[in-house]
Amino acid sequence: MSAQAEVAKVVAAMAPNQGVAITADSSLTADLGYDSLRLMELTMALEKHFELQPVDFERAATVTTVADVTRLVEEAA
Amino acid sequence: MSTILVTGATGLVGSEVVARLVKAGHDVLALVHRQQVLLRNNGTALRSGDVTLVPGDVTKPRLGLPSRIASTVDKVVHCAAITDFGRAREVYQSINVDGTANVAELAAGLGVPLVHVGTAYVCGERDGVALESDLDVGQRFANAYEESKLQAETLVHKARANGLAAAVVRPSIVVGAERTGVVRDFKNLYVVLKLTTEGKVRSIPGHYDANLDLVPVDYVADLIVEVAERFAEAEGKTFHAVGKALTLRDFSDVLAEYPSFTVPRFVPPSSFDAQRLPVGERMYYERVASLYESYFQRRVHFDTSTADAFRRRKAPVGGQVYLRRLLDHCLKVGYLGAPLPSFTEVLSTLDGDA
Numbered sequence: 001m002s003a004q005a006e007v008a009k010v011v012a013a014m015a016p017n018q019g020v021a022i023t024a025d026s027s028l029t030a031d032l033g034y035d036s037l038r039l040m041e042l043t044m045a046l047e048k049h050f051e052l053q054p055v056d057f058e059r060a061a062t063v064t065t066v067a068d069v070t071r072l073v074e075e076a077a
Numbered sequence: 078m079s080t081i082l083v084t085g086a087t088g089l090v091g092s093e094v095v096a097r098l099v100k101a102g103h104d105v106l107a108l109v110h111r112q113q114v115l116l117r118n119n120g121t122a123l124r125s126g127d128v129t130l131v132p133g134d135v136t137k138p139r140l141g142l143p144s145r146i147a148s149t150v151d152k153v154v155h156c157a158a159i160t161d162f163g164r165a166r167e168v169y170q171s172i173n174v175d176g177t178a179n180v181a182e183l184a185a186g187l188g189v190p191l192v193h194v195g196t197a198y199v200c201g202e203r204d205g206v207a208l209e210s211d212l213d214v215g216q217r218f219a220n221a222y223e224e225s226k227l228q229a230e231t232l233v234h235k236a237r238a239n240g241l242a243a244a245v246v247r248p249s250i251v252v253g254a255e256r257t258g259v260v261r262d263f264k265n266l267y268v269v270l271k272l273t274t275e276g277k278v279r280s281i282p283g284h285y286d287a288n289l290d291l292v293p294v295d296y297v298a299d300l301i302v303e304v305a306e307r308f309a310e311a312e313g314k315t316f317h318a319v320g321k322a323l324t325l326r327d328f329s330d331v332l333a334e335y336p337s338f339t340v341p342r343f344v345p346p347s348s349f350d351a352q353r354l355p356v357g358e359r360m361y362y363e364r365v366a367s368l369y370e371s372y373f374q375r376r377v378h379f380d381t382s383t384a385d386a387f388r389r390r391k392a393p394v395g396g397q398v399y400l401r402r403l404l405d406h407c408l409k410v411g412y413l414g415a416p417l418p419s420f421t422e423v424l425s426t427l428d429g430d431a
Contacts, residue, residue: 013423037268037365038417044360045420049427058165 007070010049014042024067039063052076080104081305082150084135084180085157087112089262090194090251092123093298094154094305099127101306106150108133108140108157118254118261118294135176139183147187154192154305155180158229161264162220162368169225177229181236181243190242190312191233192305197249197290197317197379199227204376209247209315209383219371237313244304244311248297249290249319249379250372255393258406260294267412269369270404274332275416276339278358278366283343283373285329288322290379291400296320296393303388316384321395325373331400337414343373357421 008022016033020026028034034042043060046052046069053076063069081098085091086107092115098105105128107115113130115123133140135157139147157180159172177193184191200207201216201223213231218224230245237243252267253260260267266289272278300318304311325343332340351359351367385392393399407413418426 009427010424013427014417014420016417036264037271040364041361041417041420044364045424048356048360048420049424057163058168 003074004067004070006050007046007073008066010045011042011066011069014038014045022066024065024070026066028064028066028069042069046073047076050077078102078104079151080106080149081152081154082106082108082131083154083156084108084133084140084176085155085194086128086130087115088156088158089118089260089294090248090297090301091156092117092261093294094156094301095128096123097298097302098154098305099123101302105129106131106146108135108142110134116261119259120261135179136171138179139186140179142183147183150187150189152190152192152305152308153180153184154194154301156194156301158194158226160196160222162222163364164221166221169221173222173225174228174232178232181233181241184243185236185239185241190244190308191236192301192308192311193230193233193243193245194301195230195245195247195315196223196226197247197319198223199230199247200377200379201227202371202375206378206380207317208380209317212315220368242308242312244308244313245315246297246301246304246318247315247379249292249317251294251297252291253293253403253406254295255293255399256402258399258402258404260403260406263407263412266291266369266372267407269366270407271413272361272366273341274335274338274413277361277416277419278341279339280342280344280349280354281362281366281373282346282349282370283325284345284376285326285343286324287343287372287374287376288324288378289328289372290319290322290377291395291403292318292320293393293399296390299390300384300388303390307387311387314383314387316387317379317381318384319379319381320393320399322378323396323400327397328400331397331404334401335404335408335414337408346374355421357419361419
């Protein structure tokens with residue numbers, strides 16, 4: 001599975017809004033229902049799932065779409 | 078009636094301050110930065126005809142305001158601040174400290190009064206009574222936020238010594254409205270409340286006799302507006318805008334009344350070791366709950382003599398009655414009581430698929 005597909009799977013599974021079709025452009029907050037706490041939880045899930053270095057809070061706060069999350073994961077890998 | 082510039086106008090406290098000043102008939106210039114809509118605490122938008130939105134930025138000299146706008150200002154109420162915990166030190170420095178320096182300079186340059194909104198937690202990590210007249214007493218700080226707010230308030234004091242007319246209002250932990258518990262943003266303490274009542278964080282280093290001071294957002298806004306409107310009486314003074322402190326014992330007793338809540342255990346800090354927690358809980362603790370840990374250990378009481386002698390607004394109801402209102406609101410809107418699975422639970426279902 002590509003990194004992007006694997007990231008999308010985690011983002012979908014963690015999303016407050018379930019059953020929403022996910023694309024790279026899906027908005028984490030508007031489409032998937034993430035709030036700041038759930039975004040923090042998503043960061044923890046990604047770190048554990050992809051065995052990443054701890055993600056900087058200020059960096060994590062800049063993500064708004066699924067594509068941004070994929071970039072974040074690639075950076076921290 | 079006067080023209081009042083309000084910074085942080087889109088914030089939880091700022092928007093309520095703006096609404097009250099507008100209602101009292103003032104011309105309000107609401108400094109807005111990223112967000113351009115003023116939502117009151119109850120979620121209703123302020124009508125654009127009632128308030129003038131002025132784009133600006135507290136991190137810029139004169140807040141980036143053109144002088145034709147700045148020159149109309151009669152008074153400044155400075156609500157802008159980063160109040161989240163866990164942000165980078167530079168963020169607090171630039172917005173809370175340098176931002177306040179810019180606001181104080183603008184007010185001094187215009188020769189108009191400044192109402193600065195600080196925090197009662199400039200008291201730092203200490204037990205006992207914190208006076209409104211206390212400022213830098215060599216206290217240690219729990220976090221960069223508190224430290225930045227002390228630096229900001231110190232700047233206001235220095236500006237005052239140089240002739241700026243200023244008053245300071247120091248709220249404690251700002252939460253939902255006094256009578257309804259309604260709150261627009263679930264931040265800070267609400268997040269800890271969520272993680273603990275959902276069982277994601279089960280133990281926190283703390284003392285059952287530590288106390289938390291929660292204050293209703295409407296009371297804070299009322300007091301700030303009183304200070305702005307009766308500035309001649311308030312000048313040079315500092316006012317604690319606080320509620321009635323609840324011990325963690327009181328807090329736990331109320332949480333236990335709710336069948337859907339997990340009640341966190343407060344364990345003596347000396348015997349708490351995050352490394353011994355299961356990995357999921359440890360991450361929730363380290364990334365979120367630990368940022369607030371100091372608030373579960375302090376036994377501080379905020380003296381309110383100056384505020385009590387000044388305010389006409391009644392002191393807020395506090396205690397367990399008020400805490401229940403806050404929790405009931407959280408349940409009503411689904412913020413609490415309907416937990417999402419923890420990230421470790423989610424990951425284990427994914428691993429099961431693989």
